[in-house]
Amino acid sequence: MKKLGLLPLLFSLFLANVATADEVTPVRNGDGKVILLQGFHWNSSRNETETWYALLAHMAGQIGIDGFTAIWMPPPWKDTSSWVDSNSGTSGGGEGYFWRSFDKNSQYGTDEQLKTAATALNRAGVKVVYDVVPNHMDDTKGDVPLFPRGHGEWRHECDKCDDGDPFIDGNSDLNIKYASVFETFKKELINLRNNYGAMGLRFDFVRGYAPQNVDRWMNAFGNFQFCVGELWKGPSEYPADDWRSKASWQDALKDWSDRSRCTVFDFALKERMQNGSIAEWRHGLNANPDPAWRAAAVTFVDNHDTGYSPGRYGGQHHWPLPEELRNQAYAYILSSPGTPAVYWPDMYDWQRGELIRQLIKIRKDAGIKADSPIRFHTQYSGLVATTTGDRQSLVIALSSDLTKLPPGLTDPALIWDGGKIRLWSTAPEQPAVSVHFTCDYATTYPGQSVYAAGSTLELGAWDPGHAAPLTYNAQSKQWSGSIDVPAKQDIQWKCIVRNNDSSAAVRWQPGPNVSFTSGTASETRGTF
Incomplete structure (x- = not known):
């Protein structure tokens, strides 16, 4: 056997270790079967009847019965901020996104109520996923004991101190690169795991810090636990010299996921829901042809930032989906790949719960997973x-x-x-295979084409108006084309001639149907 030198040997061992690590946890999406409930909205911290934690505790059993396997909890840290902008019709403060300390006695309830709610949810089979906000905090009331000024803990304290975008003007922005800041958060995340039932983490405003830091935190928190990042940043928001400025939403999202090894909210799908037709929803990260991309997507219709909330001013509603599309959007995310996230008001406040319950049951019965084809x-x-x-x-x-x-x-x-x-x-559909269809001796007139009409959806299910179009080859004088159809199916079809706009009469290939078994035959031919 040929001997390897020391450096090649070490390099080959390094590659083997990298491959092994990637095989173990390509992305931390739980078991790929997570159905996530966002367990709050913008005004939950101002709930009038009882504290939000108390509500979650007594709702825990129902949440489990409804089919949710995980719940995205609000930020657990104390937030005493408050603001109202009557001109824009918005208000806030106390939601946890401008937190002051790691104190768990917040506007959502007491420390003890939080522990009670987390215990009840986990016992109901609903894994607790905390919203954590490591990028920024409230420093408006003087010095912050956790991170005193003047030592490098804050973005403005040195040139290029941070490794991400500033939050607002950056003055309240923490420098995650600073070792003590990173370690302080790491200890708190472990505290949430050990003492507050955390079985996953949702990372807020991940554009503000390097995804590699998220990976390091998750290595300490639990390498196999669920995590998801909020990367709400379109291509136009990147600098001109950044490759992502000319890339797609999908590309930027997958890049962040690859470097953090966490799932990411599917803003590629959200953008198409907001700006495209229903047909264009197929361009979300969750429908990418590569299963690894689908596995990284957390799909959603709205959340506490993008959508309306019950209560004062209707919450944030920065990018709400129109009401007439919401039912269809939930039907899509709950019947397609990705990890679906359901917004609390849609489930429990706005009479959409029965539809969502049925969709969750259908999804579970079918065994749909994050990376399903x-x-x-x-x-x-x-x-x-x-x-x-x-x-x-x-x-x-x-x-x-x-x-x-x-x-x-x-x-x-x-x-x-x-x-x-x-x-x-x-019945479960087999992976698609490409079959080459050919039609011989087809005569057409201007405005007409030849199509393959047959028994599968791809061939229009015998509906001429939705048959698969073929392409004319002037040299062979044949109409042909490759069509993806499910494998291992007995398929019947015929050539047809019709107008390109589906109007007027249809001329069918004479004689019996053409039959073949997909996966066994790679070519099939019809004749006029």
């Missing part, structure tokens, strides 16, 4: 997609003209909003 059937209007879980596949149609259905899709598992939401459960 998803395929989109783009020949239909709206959004039509198939997500394949461990036990079943789910076909969802949102605001779609999908009418003719292949076998197995005759009885919807759910119909909502007058048919704007339709969801079917069927």
Whole structure:
């Protein structure tokens, strides 16, 4: 056997160790089956009937029954800030995002009430995930005992002290690079784990500090525990010389996830929900063709910052999804890959709970996971997609003209909003395979094309208006194209000629249907 030199040997061992580490925890998304409830809203700290922690304690059993496996808790640290802007119709303070100390006696309730709530939730099978805010804090009332001024703990105390964006003007921004600041937070995160039932962490404003610091904190907190970061930063907000300024939302989100090894809120999907058509929801991080990208996505419709909240001024509502899309948005995130996060008011305040309960049950019954495969059937209007879980596949149609259905899709598992939401459960679909379709001797007139119409959704389920288009090759005088279809299916189809706008009569290939088994045959041919 050829001997390796010392340096090549060490390098090969290093690569082996890196590969092993990546295989163990590619991303900390729990078991990939987490269904997360955001357990508060912007005005929860001002709840009028009882403290929020007391409410969570007596709701714990119901939250578990409703199907949630984890709960995103509000920041646990004491926040005495307060502000009102009547001109803009907003107010706040006390939510924990401008905290003063690690004291757990906050506006959400007492230290003891927090422990009681956390214990009740964990016993109900709902893992407690705390919102932590390491980037900034309230320093407006004089010196801060945790981090005194003048020693390098704050962003403004030296040039380039911080490794992220400033919070507002940066004056209240902590310097996470400073060793004692990092260590102080590390000890507190371990305290939350050991004494307050923490089984996961949500990191606020992660644009303000390096993702590698999050990875280091999680190594200390628990390498296999769930974590998620809030990277709300579009490509246009990066400097011109930063590669992310010319990249997609997905690229920037996945880059942060790769370096932190935490999941990340799917603002790529949120942006399309806000600015695109329903068909464009397929461009979220959760629907990326690479399963590792899907595994990193935490999908959501709204949260305490983006959406409305019960109570004064309706909360923050910086980027709320219009009401007419909210049911469809929940149907999508709960039937597709990623880790879905449900906003408390949508579940328990605004009469959307029954829909969400049914969707969670359907998701669990199908065995949908964060990295489950998803395929989109783009020949239909709206959004039509198939997500394949461990036990079943789910076909969802949102605001779609999908009418003719292949076998197995005759009885919807759910119909909502007058048919704007339709969801079917069927046998697990095999991974897609590409099959080359060819039509011989097809005669067309201007404005006409040749299509493959057949028994699967990809071929229009025998609906000529949604058949798969083929491309003409002038040299061979054939119409052909490669189409992805589920593997190991007995598929029947025919060539058709129709107008490109689906109008007028359809001319079908004569004779019996063409039959083949996908995965066994890679080519199939029809003849006029």
